[in-house]
Amino acid sequence: MNEKSLRVLEFNKIIDKLKTKASSSLGLKHIENLKPSNNFNEVKNTLLETSEAQAILIKRGLVSMEGIHDIEDKAKRAHVGATLDPGALLKIADCLRVARSLKKSLEGSEEEDFNYPIIQAHTNALYTYRDIEDRIYTSIIGESEISDNASTTLRTIRRRIVQKNQSIRSKLNSIISSTTYQKYLQDNIISMRGDRFVIPVKAEYRSSVSGIVHDQSSSGATLFIEPMSIVEMNNELRKLKLDEQEEIERILAELSAMVGEISEDLISNQAILGKLDFVFAKGKLSVEMRAIEPVLNEDKYFNIKNGRHPMIDKRDVVPNNIYLGREFDTLVITGPNTGGKTVTIKTVGLFALMTQSGLHIPADFGTSMCVYDNIFADIGDEQSIEQSLSTFSSHMTNTVSILKEVTCDSLVIFDELGAGTDPVEGAALAIAILEDVNMAGAKCIATTHYSELKNYALTKKGVENAAVEFDVETLSPTYRLLIGVPGKSNAFEISKKLVLSEYVINRAKEFINTENIELEDVLQNVEKNRLKAEEERLEAEKLKQEIEEVKAEYDERLRRVMAQREKIISKAKSEAFSITRQAKEQSDNILKELRKLETQMASKEKHKKIE
Template sequence: MNDKYYKALELEKIIDILKEKVSSELGLSMVEKINPFSDFEQVKTALQETTEAQSILIKRGHVPIQELHDIIDKVKRADIGATLDTKSLIKIAETMRVSRILSNLLSGEIKTETFGNAENAKTDETQLESYPIVQSLARSLYLHRDIEEAIFNAIIGEEEISDNASSELRNIRRKIVQKNQSIRSKLNSIISSTTYQKYLQEAIISMRGDRFVVPVKAEYRSMISGIIHDQSSSGATLFIEPMSIVEMNNDLRQLRLNEVEEIEKILSELSSRVGEVCRELISNQEILAKLDFIFAKGKLSIDMKAIEPNLNREQKFKIVNGRHPLIDKKSVIANTIYLGEDFSTLLITGPNTGGKTVTIKMVGIFALMTQCGLHIPADYGSNMCVYDNIFADIGDEQSIEQSLSTFSSHMTRIVNILDNVTENSLVIFDELGAGTDPEEGSALAISILENIRQVGASCIATTHYSELKKYALAKNDVENAAVEFDMDTLSPTYRLLIGVPGKSNAFEISKKLGLSDNVIEDAKNYLTGENIELEDVLQNVEKSRLKTEEELNKAEILRREAEFLKEKYDKMVEKFEGSKSKIMEDARSEAFSIIRQAKDTTEEMIKEIKKIEQEKSSKEKDRRLEDIRREIGQSMGHLQPSIESMVVPKFSQKEIKTLKPGQDVNIITLRQDGVVISADDNKKEAIVQVGIVKMTLPYKALNIVNKKEKQTVTKSTRKIMKSKSGKVKREVDLRGMNLEDAMMEVEKYLDDASMAGHEEITVIHGVGTGVLKKGINELLKKNPHVKSARPGEYGEGGAGVTIVKVK
């Protein structure tokens, strides 16, 4: 592909943005070499690389490619026997570490966690995803952890070797410290001596070169035996190394030389180990550069909110809601454009600054980005193809030196395009035929377009010429398009409309700006009848389009509302069905439990009755039978509905506004008549007497009835209410019972208390050993009648009682 056309499409600006995404010089060198592929499989692989990197970055958030260095020259020097410095070895070790981390991180399947929401409960799901290209590169990396650790253990800074680099270095440095201390101790004794203090300029220890000295007054030179190493600028002070420490300084110097020699030996050994794996490290460099480049493409894709376009082998593309990557995300207008399916040439017309050039540049840059393996900022559903060449004649390259006019410079590029275009090429023209006589320019433009069409190439062009609009209308393989213009605001909307030729808005704009009608009418007289007819047709088409678009928008709003209502209704139905199923299941489970319990109880009662039949005493027999009858009646308590469900209806009814004492009412749920004793119209409550029972009931639980309409109360209901309502106390005393008897007593009592409508009762179990209290509390946690239970407080019985709230 010819790169001289890339500048017109601004590919270099995309590459500059990509350069900012790399983490190393290695990746940067690959970005600088980027060039669009013209082979389908190469493009497909390059796009897949970017997709894998994008996916990994989204799932992991970050891939560590920092501290990656170009070490090829350094390892080649090590390979031929050179000793590397500490800085070079540190860079090599850091690069080895990056290789190891990336290999461990990327060579296997990537684990990702997702969160599902089922009935408001979060569930973690772990998924494994494979990335063939990235994983293959990561698995090809050579790992040298032993050399990496050896370098990091030996070198702790760019200029510092660790004591742990070797045992010999550790010993030498320990001796240096000891020798330093010995010399300083000796010199301290000299400078602190009263004999020598008067000869010294200052009582300090100094260094000259790598030897310890003391500052001596020049006039006392002969008083201190030693070697003069330096003097002050004034000559008043001499820096003398006393003879008593000369040998010690010599030993210290030798130790320092030994240290340097040992360090050289350590660096030489490390360099030799690096040289042994030179070829593997060079191979790693190529892989690491590729990975850095791939993840830079992934970062660019995320920043641009781009997608991988579907790639096809046909000469067609469809860009869905494409956004030019060099225009600010907040202001860019998305456009859908396609070519190659029903037509191979697209002519875009419209006013200046309407977005025509931006649109054709977007097509060109998307084609180049795709063939470079970069994602395009468009919506899913976009597809692109692979061209052998992408030609673009955009902008004015007028050359003063070559004495070329605007028209001439355009024609020079067009000639080159016509000489090299093939059936697999994409050609982009901006203002084709401009810069010369309109009549000749339009005829020439049609000829150029026809030539390209006959070759079979794809072509997009912008123009102002009406003749080209007619050409597009006449040719089956050529289509018109226009950029929309808002006549109310006299500004473009930057929306592309395919299938509609652009209308000239010069007269309308001039009229809105204040140009007189006479001038405009005179101008229309100079137009040919053909042009007037075309403009009228375009005007009618535009009106029809706007009306159709308005109707479509209304229809879309209604469709969305209908979908929303349907979705809401479906959720309600689904929720109802779910609740219904759960309630039915709970009811079945409870019924099964009740039946099983009743069966067990009945069997026990039958055994007891058979035993009583064998007894002789009629009085004792009658007493035991009465006890059993009472127990059966009490065990039926938990089968009865709650008082609330008996007295409060579950369906709406006509509201009672007022009641008076003496009125006859019907308790709806109990299906029993009663008489109003007193009523409170404000609270909507009444005290109703049913037989010997008085109940406070809400108005909504009652119906006013005439005496003749009184309904008959069922015998079973009357018996239940009679037997339970007045007899059940608000406490049960378990003291003196064993745990088994006490639990049976509490279960019976809770059934009665629930039937009697008690909201709170007291269970008296005493303190004792605590066994009875513990067992009763365990029972209360499981009993279906218990809403809550708490220990008694001061004044209620304290630790000897439990206060129970009944459902």
Template sequence: MNNKTLKVLEYYKIVEKLKEKTESSLGRELASKLVPSTDLLEVKRIQNETEEAFTLLIKRGNPPLYGIQDISIELKRAEIGGTLTPGSLLKISDSLRVSRSLKKYLSESKEDRGSNYPILEELISSLSTFKYIEDSINNAIISPEEISDNASPTLRNIRRQIISKNEAIRNKLNSIINSTSNRKLLQDSIVTIREGRYVVPVKQENKSNFPGLVHDQSASGATLFVEPMACVELNNELKELQIKEQKEIERILSELTELVEEKSESIRENQKILETVDFIFAKGKLALEIDGTKPIINNSGYINIKGARHPLLNVKKVVPIDVYIGEDFNTLVITGPNTGGKTVTLKTVGLLTLMAQSGLHIPANHNSQVSVFDNIFADIGDEQSIEQSLSTFSSHMTNIVSILENVDENSLVLLDELGAGTDPTEGAALAMSILDYLHGINVRTIATTHYSELKVYALTNQGVENASVEFDVKTLSPTYRLLIGVPGKSNAFLISKRLGLSDYIIDYAKNLISKENIEFEDVLQAIERDRIIVEENKLEAEKLKIEIEELKNELIFEKEKVEKKKEEIIQKAKEQARNILKTAKEESDEIVTELREISFEIEKEKNKKIQESQDKLKMSLDEVEQDLAKNLLEAKSSKPPKNLKIGETVEIISLDQQGTVLSAPDENGNVNVQVGIMKVNVHITTLKRVKEKAIKESQVSTKNIIKSKAQNVKNELDLRGKTLDEALLDLDKYLDDVYIAGLKQAYIIHGKGTGVLREGIRSFLKTNRHVKSYRLGHIGEGGSGVTVVELK
């Protein structure tokens, strides 16, 4: 990129603002080297860097970057075997702390929903953390000049001895200077230090009377600083302890240096990453300061900057401009009065393009578009040089010659006051020729001028467009707005008239210029007048639009209010209906409860009678069983079976039933036999063996019965509509059938009703020998209208 252009467009002032945002000398060094890139992918990447930093600054605040320092010298010293000073070790500790804090900062940022910072995540995740080195340094070193007592137990012990020794020496010296015999020999009753040893001030004439070693004397020579002989040994011991302390400190520093040396490569890589991160966040901070946005980058030469503001001007006073070029036209001719903002427009377009190509956000509205150019050339300002004997025209033309020699299709050319400084006719012709050449090779060109001929040139050439900076004739001041598509009017006659110039002078001046020029100016004046009317109508339309929008919002609000009121009324009605239903339900529940109590009393009486009948039946069965047992004991086999074995099938003669032997005959001849579900103890004389054929026939018969039961019996029994007595009889038979069939679960359907049938069935199931457990059905099984029975 042309260095002269960077200077003219004040690019280096932006770099200085960027350097102020860095936290370290490393980041500042990187910022000072910033130059615009001409690679489209690179520009997009560095723009994404800035966007990530900008987003993180808004969401998480400033990152923990304080403490980044250049530690390359310290790392080199550690690698060649040197010992690092406490200050150097603290710098390394700070660097490690920043690395660790940054990783934590980013991990917290990942918790943000939708957060995505791929570039910074890759950089920061590459940082190495060595908490043990950081802690070791911080525990051992308090400041660049002080080592902590906690650095090692040995150091702590030595320092305690030093304190004790110092105390002993002071006590000894205090006893000497406070002695009556010694006081007259001393200049002052004080203790001081010379050459690291404790001494007292002795008068010169008393030297021979005060035994000790002289270490110094006053400037006048009247006072000698003498170390008393009584303290020499103590001072020697103190000196030895101080030497030990220094050696221990050197050992500690050496150990810490070795820790750093082991990880020096990783720490050096950390430093490179940290300076990059510092630089990226500086770009984000600058974007925040200038209210910058990320532009849309292209390489097609298209510029469309909306609400552009020069970053070096006061953001509260600068008037934003909209400027575009490169699609319908590639040459833009800006006309207008001096101090109207033409030059600022050129500088704004050029500087914002340079910033975008440097990865910096630009002070403009969102979705502004900027193209990546290989070169940007600018001829702006009066560079008249007395030393080189160059006029304003010559200076401008020298720059333009250089531009034309180096320009190519992918260049942006900014020309201020093109053709100025010479004869107007020749200057205008030369300006048109230069613009025509640049237009012909498809170079994006923005030029400012005062020449009317260039206005006509822009009107009559395709791909060339007029623009002007607005001027308020009423206030005789510029508005600094850029109007593309509208050529500027000079307003010289009108301004002169408003300033008080006589009409006859203005009329005479008009006669001196050509009729065509007057008509052209009149056309421009008409265009300007129509533009103002259109602008006013536009503002009125915008105002009406805002009012309509406000009315629409009010209607929406009122509609929502009515809907809300409607919902409240409906809700209130629902609540009233709910209360009515609740009251009705409570009343019906009371009636049902009363009916259930009456039904329960009736059922209780009925169950009582049923129980009495069952008790009588049981007594009868007991009598029959006793008679059977008696017959069983009385019935005897003519030939008792011999050698009965467990598992054999026998017939009990008195019962005419077959059973299985469970135990061998005891000494009294009694045998335990399984008959169906009953176990009976009978005498061997009442038994006879059953032949194998009969056993098989019996087994087959039993299997056929079970098979038949299993095929025909269902896993559910519907008792709805039956009385409790009928239901219990059917249930008893059904449970026998399902037990024989081998079913493990059955569903008893009794309905909900008053609950009498359900409670009677549950009472029956409690005592039935086939039932393992029972429960009410779940939602998909019939609920409280079904009882689910688990069988043994």
């Protein structure tokens, strides 16, 4: 990707913003090496992983990445048998904890709809060693402190050290509190010199106190003496402390050996954790910018819906719709200074770079972007005193370089094309440059003040005019981009609003080519018609919305009526069935009675005949 374009489009500011979202130096390395790709499948996959991270952050609120450290060199040292210090071992335990926590929290469950294949493929590849993690945390309290629970031997040694300390202090207390020694002592205190307990003795009584002199005061009036009665006890304490240190070294060596056995897995985890930190940094940036994953197309066009420049405050930025590559391949934007032309083309270039870097863009859903083989941009005042280049010369040097490298799959962005020289020649050069880019088949977006380029865009197939809107009433730009409408300079209208004499304005018009004045008038009429059409469109949309609301209400009422009708019919059928069943039961009973009576009558007749 063209390095100069990355600079002038201020891609580095996006990188700086992304860096603030990383949780570790491992993630920062990925961000520092991030460059736009021109591989379609690679771009698609990196956008998908950003979308997964964004979705997880929205669903979970927070994914903790704190505790990731760069431990590769420590793991390698442990692998070759080196003993690691407590701080290094704690960092390894932290990395194991983060790996275990991420793997558990991102594996999902049957109860929860949690399916993020790209990120879960990374987390599933993480190695977890809970036993080693717990052993390190149990054994080490801080970067320079080993816990008593590290081993039974260490606990026993430390208990004996405490007991020996108490014994020595008790012995020394009895010495400094005795009436015999009090006159020899400078102060009734117990002091330490090195790791030996001593008492402060007045120099003139040196011969009266039996012991080893370890130090003296700066004035020489006080000697710090270790009484002979505690020399052996101090030796024993010293021996216990050496035993303690030896046991600590043994514990650290044992823990380091455990780490050495899994060093390859730890290094593998490092790569995955760094990647995950980077992916979630992209997700955090997407959430912050309220960005979306653009629809990626292979047809070399973009259609940005309500795109917002990512470096402008959300409260101030004006969203714009910008499209290029379908109906036309070149877009010429005109309009007054400070109207937003440069911001617009920078937004386009930055969106292309962000998309091809796997970053979401601050726009509305439905936005479509493509993958260019290269993005070229010539923006801003590139005047160089060191190289004795004027603004025009510098722009031309850059333009020549662009025209040499441009292909049919490139995007070219020009700001104030042809500016800085004679207007007639500059306009002619600008048209020729656009023609050359067009012949190469590249997509191009350019800003200009030249009326000739407006005419060129009106007459040339594949080239379209656009303008940044300007409110003459308030003498201020609205920063809205209007595609299909060439910009109007508005110089005379602005002058009139600023109460410039009518005579001066009319004289100025006389010095302008009549055709240019007519074109300006046509543009003004087009603008008026556009505003009127826009008002009518908004009114039509409002009416359409009202109609849709009324229709929705009617449909809801009809649904309720039909539901009620079904209930009534169902109830009526149920009642009818019940009545019919009762009538059938009654008729069956009557028939039974009749048959019974008939049987009885027949029996009586029979008896009569027999008689």
